[in-house]
Amino acid sequence: MLDLKRIRENPEEIKKVLLKRMDSVDFSELLAFDQKRRELILKVEALKANRNQVSSEIPRLKAAGVDVQSQLDQMKLVSMEIKSLDDEWVQLESKIRLLLEALPNLPAEDVLAGGKENNKTVRDWGSRPIFDFTPKNHVDLATDLGLIDYRRGAQLGGNGFWIYRGKGALLEWALLNFFVEEHLSDGYEMILPPHILNEECGYVSGQFPKFKEDVFYIESEQEGRQFLLPTSETALINLHRNEILAEESLPRKYFSYTPCYRKEAGSYRAQERGMIRGHQFNKVELFQFTRPEDSEKAMEEMIQKGERLVQKLGLHYRLVKLAAQDCSAAMGKTFDIELWIPSMNEYKEVSSSSNAYDYQARRGEIRMRRKESKKIEYIHSLNASGLATSRLFPAILEQFQRKNGSVVVPEVLRKWMHQEILE
RNA sequence: GGAGAGAUGGCUGAGUGGUCGAAAGCGUCGGUUUUGAAAACCGAUGUGGGGGUAACCCCACCGGGGGUUCGAAUCCCUCUCUCUCCGCCA
Numbered sequence: 001m002l003d004l005k006r007i008r009e010n011p012e013e014i015k016k017v018l019l020k021r022m023d024s025v026d027f028s029e030l031l032a033f034d035q036k037r038r039e040l041i042l043k044v045e046a047l048k049a050n051r052n053q054v055s056s057e058i059p060r061l062k063a064a065g066v067d068v069q070s071q072l073d074q075m076k077l078v079s080m081e082i083k084s085l086d087d088e089w090v091q092l093e094s095k096i097r098l099l100l101e102a103l104p105n106l107p108a109e110d111v112l113a114g115g116k117e118n119n120k121t122v123r124d125w126g127s128r129p130i131f132d133f134t135p136k137n138h139v140d141l142a143t144d145l146g147l148i149d150y151r152r153g154a155q156l157g158g159n160g161f162w163i164y165r166g167k168g169a170l171l172e173w174a175l176l177n178f179f180v181e182e183h184l185s186d187g188y189e190m191i192l193p194p195h196i197l198n199e200e201c202g203y204v205s206g207q208f209p210k211f212k213e214d215v216f217y218i219e220s221e222q223e224g225r226q227f228l229l230p231t232s233e234t235a236l237i238n239l240h241r242n243e244i245l246a247e248e249s250l251p252r253k254y255f256s257y258t259p260c261y262r263k264e265a266g267s268y269r270a271q272e273r274g275m276i277r278g279h280q281f282n283k284v285e286l287f288q289f290t291r292p293e294d295s296e297k298a299m300e301e302m303i304q305k306g307e308r309l310v311q312k313l314g315l316h317y318r319l320v321k322l323a324a325q326d327c328s329a330a331m332g333k334t335f336d337i338e339l340w341i342p343s344m345n346e347y348k349e350v351s352s353s354s355n356a357y358d359y360q361a362r363r364g365e366i367r368m369r370r371k372e373s374k375k376i377e378y379i380h381s382l383n384a385s386g387l388a389t390s391r392l393f394p395a396i397l398e399q400f401q402r403k404n405g406s407v408v409v410p411e412v413l414r415k416w417m418h419q420e421i422l423e
Numbered sequence: 424g425g426a427g428a429g430a431u432g433g434c435u436g437a438g439u440g441g442u443c444g445a446a447a448g449c450g451u452c453g454g455u456u457u458u459g460a461a462a463a464c465c466g467a468u469g470u471g472g473g474g475g476u477a478a479c480c481c482c483a484c485c486g487g488g489g490g491u492u493c494g495a496a497u498c499c500c501u502c503u504c505u506c507u508c509c510g511c512c513a
Contacts, residue, residue, distance in 0.1 A: 038473070038474095041472075041473050041474090041482080042473070042474070044482085045472090045473065045474090045481060045482045045483090046481080046482095048481085048482060048483085049480095049481055049482070051493075051494080052442095052481095052482085052494085054493070054494090055441075055493055055494040056441070056442055056494080058441075058493060058494075059441045059442095059494090060441090062441095068493080071493070072493050073493085074493085075493035075494080076492090076493065078493085079492085079493070079494090244470090374452090374468095376470080
């Protein structure tokens with residue numbers, strides 16, 4: 001959520017920044033509501049001050065034996081007026097909130113305007129493998145090697161689900177183990193959150209209301225609306241919801257492993273069969289709460305952590321800086337790590353590192369207290385995949401396949417796999 | 424699933440209709456004292472919103488929401504969470 005005060009004071013400047021990612025920006029309704037709201041506050045608070053004053057005099061008058069009936073009658077009218085003005089105020093407040101929460105984050109200064117076409121490759125690592133045979137795609141490889149059971153996955157869960165079997169399950173688990181070990185050694189705290197979250201979590205992350213269509217809702221009479229998390233970012237940002245953290249306790253560095261559950265309705269393309277886009281995939285997520293002045297540096301650290309994982313696996317990738325429109329709404333800046341998928345002849349995202357600045361913190365009231373001045377400020381929040389396996393698994397199979405249909409296991413995974421070749 | 428108890432400031436914990444934004448203790452910060460520290464003593468110590476050039480003033484907040492009342496931490500309804508007991512348990 002953006003700071004209403006900033007919009008009030010610099011509407012033109014904010015509008016200019018937002019136009020990097022929006023087709024049009026119009027604050028006139030928002031500002032009119034804000035103006036009206038402040039007039040209303042002035043009026044209703046004067047009435048409340050009056051009521052408080054008279055009410056505190058009543059017991060004294062009573063004690064002195066004065067008849068207070070006229071005051072009571074008068075205050076009853078005042079109270080009724082306060083009630084109706086309060087209602088008006090609440091309605092106005094929620095209208096403002098609705099307009100405000102619909103606005104995406106401000107793109108960072110160095111982020112280019114426009115959509116995907118303005119994404120820029122920052123650097124790449126490794127090179128596209130050259131095969132002296134006709135390479136298979138990951139679906140055939142996974143099936144032929146008995147790693148993934150697509151048919152029975154659909155039998156159990158429907159289209160878009162698969163089953164990891166035997167060595168395939170082991171490979172998946174080895175990847176997760178590898179990530180966990182790396183993040184622990186970098187001093188991140190491991191978190192295993194609930195997979196079922198309440199509405200408030202989706203709201204704070206900035207994913208709601210926009211992505212409500214894309215999550216699986218759990219209907220429950222007692223708990224109200226809950227949903228399966230689409231990414232553990234949704235859980236992690238809410239870890240410190242409504243908290244004031246000590247400045248000395250920052251940065252807080254967390255990582256979590258969860259499956260991610262997504263409807264992905266209507267987004268299938270024939271090319272994206274197999275594991276590229278499924279309703280449930282595994283991801284390890286990195287998350288940091290930092291002081292405002294530290295978030296840029298933290299972002300760099302998290303990007304490099306993602307890159308290091310892919311490098312250690314030996315996979316060719318590129319790092320892409322997203323243009324404003326391609327960043328998700330809550331984020332002011334995003335870098336993606338994209339893996340080369342030979343059969344698709346394109347790069348697919350395996351990690352997304354974003355700085356939300358104070359956008360999520362404002363939605364979740366996540367703040368910190370300065371050690372020296374005792375002042376309270378919003379923290380910055382950052383997230384990065386570290387990593388998602390659903391793109392990694394196909395990339396490993398396809399990039400490391402051999403002529404006889406076997407696949408070489410990346411060296412860093414062998415201690416969990418107990419084998420060098422999948423065949 | 425049933426029955427009961429509870430939720431108050433950074434923490435412990437008083438307060439059951441009228442200067443209660445809230446006693447007391449602890450903690451934290453500042454000061455006095457001390458060679459230094461401790462102890463003792465003195466003082467300060469929540470957040471948000473609105474007005475004002477400012478000094479400062481006002482409003483709201485005692486788990487969330489609603490109600491009763493001139494007036495609610497206190498009474499009523501409701502939701503959430505915590506604890507105790509019983510039942511159930513792939």
